[in-house]
Amino acid sequence: MWVLSVALVISLAGALGIVRATQAQLDDVARVDAVTAVLSPPSGEVENILLVGSDSREGADPNDQDFASTGSVDATPGMRSDTLIVVRIDKANGGVALMSVPRDLWVKIGDGDKFAKINAAYANGPDVLVRTVQRALNIPIHHYMEINFAGFKTIVDAIGGVNVCVPHISRDKATGFYIGRKGCKLLDGTQSLAYARSRYLEQKIDGKWVMDRTGDTGRGERQRAFISALAKDAVRYLAQNPLKTHVVLDAVTSAMSVSAGLDVLDTGQKLRQLGTGDTLSYALPVSSEMLNDNFIFRLSRDASPVLAYFAGLGPVPVVEDN
Numbered sequence: 001m002w003v004l005s006v007a008l009v010i011s012l013a014g015a016l017g018i019v020r021a022t023q024a025q026l027d028d029v030a031r032v033d034a035v036t037a038v039l040s041p042p043s044g045e046v047e048n049i050l051l052v053g054s055d056s057r058e059g060a061d062p063n064d065q066d067f068a069s070t071g072s073v074d075a076t077p078g079m080r081s082d083t084l085i086v087v088r089i090d091k092a093n094g095g096v097a098l099m100s101v102p103r104d105l106w107v108k109i110g111d112g113d114k115f116a117k118i119n120a121a122y123a124n125g126p127d128v129l130v131r132t133v134q135r136a137l138n139i140p141i142h143h144y145m146e147i148n149f150a151g152f153k154t155i156v157d158a159i160g161g162v163n164v165c166v167p168h169i170s171r172d173k174a175t176g177f178y179i180g181r182k183g184c185k186l187l188d189g190t191q192s193l194a195y196a197r198s199r200y201l202e203q204k205i206d207g208k209w210v211m212d213r214t215g216d217t218g219r220g221e222r223q224r225a226f227i228s229a230l231a232k233d234a235v236r237y238l239a240q241n242p243l244k245t246h247v248v249l250d251a252v253t254s255a256m257s258v259s260a261g262l263d264v265l266d267t268g269q270k271l272r273q274l275g276t277g278d279t280l281s282y283a284l285p286v287s288s289e290m291l292n293d294n295f296i297f298r299l300s301r302d303a304s305p306v307l308a309y310f311a312g313l314g315p316v317p318v319v320e321d322n
Contacts, residue, residue: 030257040140045312052146053083096273097280100220106296107136139311144259151255153189158251159237161186169204224281
């Protein structure tokens with residue numbers, strides 16, 4: 001989810017006509033060469049971007065206020081894809097759609113026969129993750145973009161925070177997320193990360209804390225809602241502070257890594273719809289079960305229309321939570 005804010009900020013700056021003056025900043029974006037060979041060739045109907053939020057703790061600052069909840073690289077070694085979202089760009093009409101992929105989806109990893117949760121594929125390299133997603137979902141992936149915890153917080157802070165609205169007093173004791181009243185609150189980068197990572201959300205209803213039982217699917221829905229909120233706040237911030245655009249772009253370009261063939265400026269312009277909220281949003285249909293004491297998801301039959309749409313082979317699905 002948070003890696004989408006990278007393209008979003010660039011797209012909004014482009015809409016204001018001030019990105020080209022900072023082209024040199026965009027040229028400094030880190031490239032992930034490892035995925036080049038496994039990306040799909042251009043498709044006639046769609047252009048898909050795999051957005052990856054890494055849970056790597058590398059470089060975590062013990063002085064950060066959320067260090068206790070995110071942890072150090074020693075406490076949580078390795079890397080997993082904490083968040084996976086596929087962004088679909090329709091080549092015919094320019095429409096944009098988002099699809100969350102649950103991190104607990106049970107799939108074959110890479111080109112092998114070993115099963116694991118899909119978020120484990122990233123530990124073997126971004127190329128293995130791309131191959132895993134393409135094979136498991138049978139959709140093309142044309143571009144790749146990733147960001148870690150620290151980069152996400154930097155971007156949110158650079159645009160002055162994001163307004164998040166809740167229907168009840170809400171908390172997640174595991175991540176440190178807390179909003180003490182019904183309504184909206186401006187969250188900084190640390191608080192936004194706690195919200196985005198929340199998998200054990202509780203709401204205070206009639207004086208009692210009630211656990212949200214939607215798990216990873218509910219988290220995906222909240223993340224897509226966060227994208228809409230970030231879009232609106234980024235539009236407002238850049239419109240009111242156009243001279244701060246270079247500061248925002250500095251935060252963006254230092255936080256993200258993209259595949260070698262991705263034109264950051266062009267992609268940002270294609271994603272301008274994110275600034276208006278005129279996008280489609282999908283949760284990948286799954287079923288849940290326990291497997292050897294592990295909670296997993298499997299693709300459900302209802303996933304076929306959504307996956308056909310993201311493959312460029314089917315119409316707009318009616319199962320939509322926009």
